[in-house]
Amino acid sequence: MRIVNVSKKYGNTVALDNISFDVVPSSIIGVIGHNGSGKTTLLEILMGIQKQTSGQILNVNPELKEFKEKMGVILQENAVYENITVGELLRLFASYYKDTYDIDYLVDVLNMHDFKGKLYSKLSGGMKQKVNLALAFINKPKYVFLDEPTTGLDPIARKNLWNALNVLCKDTTVFLSSHYMEEVEQNCQYLVYLDDGNLIYSGSIDKFKNLHHPKALSEIYISISGGEYNDNDRTVESRV
Numbered sequence: 001m002r003i004v005n006v007s008k009k010y011g012n013t014v015a016l017d018n019i020s021f022d023v024v025p026s027s028i029i030g031v032i033g034h035n036g037s038g039k040t041t042l043l044e045i046l047m048g049i050q051k052q053t054s055g056q057i058l059n060v061n062p063e064l065k066e067f068k069e070k071m072g073v074i075l076q077e078n079a080v081y082e083n084i085t086v087g088e089l090l091r092l093f094a095s096y097y098k099d100t101y102d103i104d105y106l107v108d109v110l111n112m113h114d115f116k117g118k119l120y121s122k123l124s125g126g127m128k129q130k131v132n133l134a135l136a137f138i139n140k141p142k143y144v145f146l147d148e149p150t151t152g153l154d155p156i157a158r159k160n161l162w163n164a165l166n167v168l169c170k171d172t173t174v175f176l177s178s179h180y181m182e183e184v185e186q187n188c189q190y191l192v193y194l195d196d197g198n199l200i201y202s203g204s205i206d207k208f209k210n211l212h213h214p215k216a217l218s219e220i221y222i223s224i225s226g227g228e229y230n231d232n233d234r235t236v237e238s239r240v
């Protein structure tokens with residue numbers, strides 16, 4: 001997938017300003033940036049549920065229908081599934097696709113045995129996010145888009161979700177937005193860093209850290225997004 005000169009305007013608001021980067025397949029890409037920096041907009045454009053104002057997403061748009069068959073999603077706001085159990089929900093989603101993971105496998109990987117028979121609407125936030133992750137991966141997707149999947153979860157639930165994600169994502173390119181820099185640093189290989197709709201950096205996380213004198217990603221983030229940032233430091237790699 002190649003993102004070329006993508007911009008998005010909502011009226012006078014420039015949510016994305018001429019963003020370009022290439023994507024390394026089968027990698028986990030952390031999309032970071034302060035509130036309102038354009039992360040959700042970027043994910044939604046890549047998913048095809050929003051249209052960019054200008055620019056192109058190459059290797060995807062020509063076969064958008066096929067692409068959607070090979071895509072998994074967790075949106076920031078949970079969909080509400082009333083009166084349906086986890087097992088029923090998984091079977092329902094599986095029925096939409098030709099090629100799917102075995103439901104028992106997903107229940108095992110995500111350790112959902114205890115609440116497989118419970119109503120989705122009665123689950124805790126952490127349980128719901130596990131189910132959401134299972135739904136995102138059910139069709140063995142080539143691309144998965146996760147908008148802040150660990151927000152609001154306790155540290156153990158977050159760790160469990162990451163463990164499961166690392167098992168499931170072997171042949172999948174994952175775009176994941178997060179405000180938790182430690183998680184991004186530990187689990188993602190690549191970074192897309194947005195600031196007011198501008199791309200500050202795209203490329204490997206290791207390179208990004210080396211450019212900033214191997215500090216922790218959270219320290220670099222605070223110095224950049226907190227305002228102690230030298231504009232000459234902007235670095236855009238050609239590949240994510």
Ligand SMILES: Nc1ncnc2c1ncn2[C@@H]1O[C@H](COP(=O)(O)OP(=O)(O)OP(=O)(O)O)[C@@H](O)[C@H]1O
Binds near residue numbers: 014015033034036037
């Ligand atoms: N539907 C919309 N209509 C008008 N403006 C929008 C819309 N969606 C987003 N925006 C604006 O576009 C900009 C980018 O928003 P976006 O939701 O992509 O940021 P974000 O980085 O995902 O934020 P957060 O971390 O708070 O989720 C913001 O200025 C926001 O107010």
